[in-house]
Amino acid sequence: MAVKNEGFSRANHVGIVVTNLDKSIAFYEALTGLKISNRDMIGGDRMAHVMGLDKTLIRYANLHLENLNIDLLEYEQPAPTVAKYDNNQISAMHLCFEVDDIQKAVERLKKAGIKLSGEPIVFQETDGLKNGYGTAVAYFDDPDGTHLEIIEPKGPFQRENTK
Incomplete structure (x- = not known):
């Protein structure tokens, strides 16, 4: 008998608010090499209430x-507003994609016209780490300024392979 997961040991999704769904779909499909699995619209009083809003209507993918x-x-609905976060601001978040070869991933990003925030780095002892030397990272943003990372x-x- 399988044990139900009643804790918080798995993540299901990350939600990213965008200004233009079609443009963002194109960006994330190019970034990941995957196609969206679902596209729909949701809203109404029940959805607004659970989100703490007066009203809501959301196009999503x-x-x-x-x-x-x-x-x-x-x-x-409600009309969106733009949030601007720098990486060092409290409550700022980013989404990190794991890759097997950062150089190949960076080449792919550049070919897709995605500009990096800076060239990738490989962690060394001089970065203040006690462990993790050899880990490589690079940062970039999506079309709306959502901070993204590859590692x-x-x-x-x-992490252990969870497949």
Whole structure:
């Protein structure tokens, strides 16, 4: 008999609010090499209430990665506002994609016209880490400024294969 997961040991999805659903679908499909699995609209009083809003109407699309889903959300109601976060601001978040070869991933990003925030780095002892040397990272943003990262993990940054 399977034990139900009543804890918080798995993530299901990350939701990203976007200004233009079609443009964001094109970006995330190019980024991941995957196609969206679902596109729909949701809203109404019950949805607004559970979200703590007066009203809501959202156009959305779902993209299924191996271990996490990405929900792209374009709000029609209430009218969206733009949030601007720097990486060091409290409550700022980013989504990180794990890759096997960061150089190949960077080449792919550049070919797709995606500009990196800076060239990739490989963690060394001089970066203040006690472990994880050899881990490589690079950062970039989606069309709406959502902070994204790619990581080629080593040492404690590696997770057990969950397949």
